[in-house]
Amino acid sequence: MYVYHFLSSEAKQNHRLPPSPPSLPIIGHLHHIGPLIHQSLHNLSTRYGPLIHLRLGSGSAATIIVSTPDLAQDFLKPNDLNFSYRKYTLAINHITYGAGFSFAPYGPYWKFIKKLSTTEFLGVRNLGRFLDVRTRETRELVAKLTVKAERKESVNMTEELLKLTNNVVSQMMMSIRCSGANNEADEARDIVRNVTKIFGEFNVADFIWFCKKVDLQGFKKRYEEIRRRYDVLLEKIIVEREEMRRKREAKQKGKDGKGKDLLDLLLDVLEDEKAEIKITRNHIKATILDFFVAGTDTTAITLEWTLAELINNPKVLQKARNEIDTVVGNKRLVEESDAPNLPYIQAIIKESLRLHPPIPLLIRKSNETVTVKGYDIPAGSMLYVNIWSIGRNPQYWDNPLEFNPDRFLEDGSSTLDVKGQSFQLLPFGTGRRSCPGVNLAIREAHVLVAMLIQCFEWNVKDGQVLNMDEQGGLTVPRAVDLVCFPSLRPNTPHIFT
Ligand code: HEM
Known part of the structure; x- marks a missing residue:
């Protein structure tokens, strides 16, 4: 039966595909892929060229790997609509209730949430409305770091920064803070990282058809547990909100x-x-999880x-x-509105996104057969x-590491932007499926980095050089948490007045 399956799927492949490294029966090129997928793909591209195709598992569709800005443009600019679909795995399907936004196929539901998020939720007006939330959260972090500095204690910045971004987004989404002395805060953060x-991660069952029923790596158990924990958390929040809405409605009918x-x-x-689109409770849970x-x-x-x-x-x-x-x-703390006057801080964020794009691979799926660069x-x-590989390519960047x-800030590079126009630098993606949160992310990043620099000196244990190893996943955090000893700079602006 397998032989038939293999031959029939191969027989369908009359397309002229980009070149491909040697593969093995059944697993195709899966053996080339390590836990840091973007690095494995970078190594393959360095060896076999910037445009290759892989077969990940038996009978699976071709996977095209693109590793230069020009090729990224060839694939994503004229063919944006065709590549506006996403990969769907068993874990994604289960955890997002089969109803999420980030992984939804391009279609009416995706368009509806996209409009809601860009015009309302993450629109300029709403970002303005939530400025006080961001200001409060950043100041709270500075206050906490001040206490740590005075006590000469270490701080796990990985945890503190995740708490802060969780608090900002959860207040914008559900008007609740994720931090505090409650278990829900830790639970939400832990769920997000998981x-x-x-x-x-690559689940063998997604790629090898006969593994679908066997949970070889314990994947199914893990993703079912994550969904169960998330469902408990969100159901509680939604029920509380529905109750609040009923009370509010009774009090102020018509003031919606x-x-x-x-x-x-x-x-x-x-x-x-x-409503133009019918949604269910699961759509709500999935969309909130997505954001x-x-x-x-x-x-x-x-x-x-x-x-x-x-x-x-x-x-x-x-x-x-x-x-x-x-x-x-040093008379006042830096504010979001200072960012346009801080070009070096802006350049620091771009440089960080070039070397460490948090999402190292833009992953899309094609809807129709197209010809790109002469390949079908x-x-x-x-x-x-x-995009991780593009950011480190010496053909496009001097001394990329x-x-x-x-x-x-040099001539010729000062106009490189991060919002999807410069294919050399695509940390937020490009086109229809690009990141709807880019403006929020940039605002948060500029002010926070500026504030950490304005107020503190940063030291690490024994003055060592930090290890910059990466951890694998859809996002790429540091392999080890960033633990620092902040100390107050002389004449730090007083934030409590
Ligand atoms: C530094 C911070 C961030 C980075 C580097 C980032 C990067 C990305 C990237 C690379 C994509 C895929 C784009 C593509 O396929 O072309 C994406 C999608 C997405 N991002 Fe962001 N993002 C960030 C922050 C945010 C924030 C703050 C939000 C919202 C609160 C957000 C919400 C989303 C959503 C919902 C999608 C899926 C969009 C879709 O599929 O249509 N992101 N992001």
Whole structure:
């Protein structure tokens, strides 16, 4: 039976596909893929060329790997619509109730949530409305770090930054803080990290048809447990909100439409019989999970890599300090509105996103057969654009492994943007499926990094150089948590007045 399956799937492949490394029967190229998938793909591309195709498992669709800006543009610009679909795995399907937004196929449901998120939830007006939440959270972190500094205690910045981004997004989505002396906070953070980890791993059952029923790696058990824990957490929050809405409705009928978070926006759609899209409770849970996963870990990872690079590059840190001292001074704390006047801080964030894109691979799926660069790419093929590899390619970047923000201030590079127009730098993706949270992420990153630089000196145990190893998953955090000893800079602005 397997022989038939193998031959029939191969027989269907009359397409002229890009070149491919040697493969093995049944597993195809799976043996080339290690836990850090983006690095394995980078190594394959270095050896076999910037455009290759792989077969990951038996009978699976072709996976096209693209590793240069020009090729990324060839695939994603003229063919944006065709590649606006995503990979769907057993874990993604189960954890997102088969009803999420980030992995939804391009279609009416995706378009509806995209519009809701870009015009309302993450729109400029709403970002303005939540400025006080972001300010409060950043100041709270500075206050906490101040106490640690005075006591000469260490701080796990990986944990603190994730708490902060969780708090910002959960207040924008559900008007609740994830931090505090409650178990829900730890539970939410733990779920997010587990979800990004399992979404980014290769489950053999997704690729080898006869493994579908056997849980060889214990994957099924893990993703079922994650969904169960998430469901308990979200069900409680939704029930509480429904109760609140009933009370609110009784009190102020007709005063709707003001000050809504994402949960309210979605419950409005759920309850509206005339809504253009019918959604279920599972859609709500899945969408909230999507934004949680997509919007908290990613921003926290950018912040922790940036701080780690600054610690390892004292000259860059000093230059950033000089900029902040000149532009903002020490009479007040830096604010979001200072960002346009801090070009070096902006360059630091770009440089961090170049070397450490939190999502290292743009993963898309094609809907129709198309020809790109003379190759036929069949419908249903997976496309992996390795933005991690593009950011480290010496053909496009001088001394790519050096953390040098000045490269973004030089003529010719100063216009490189991160919002999907420069194919050399795509940390937020490009086109229809690009990140809807880019404006929020950039605002948070600029002000927070500037504030950490403005207020503190950063030291690590025994003055060591930080280890910059990565951990695998859909996102790429540091392999080891970033633990630092902050100390207050002389004349730090007083934040409690
Ligand atoms: C530094 C922070 C962030 C980075 C680097 C980042 C990066 C990305 C990337 C690379 C994608 C895939 C784009 C593509 O396929 O072309 C994406 C998608 C997405 N991001 Fe972000 N993101 C960040 C922050 C956020 C925030 C703050 C939110 C929301 C609160 C968010 C929500 C999403 C969602 C919902 C998607 C899926 C969009 C879709 O499939 O249509 N992200 N992000």
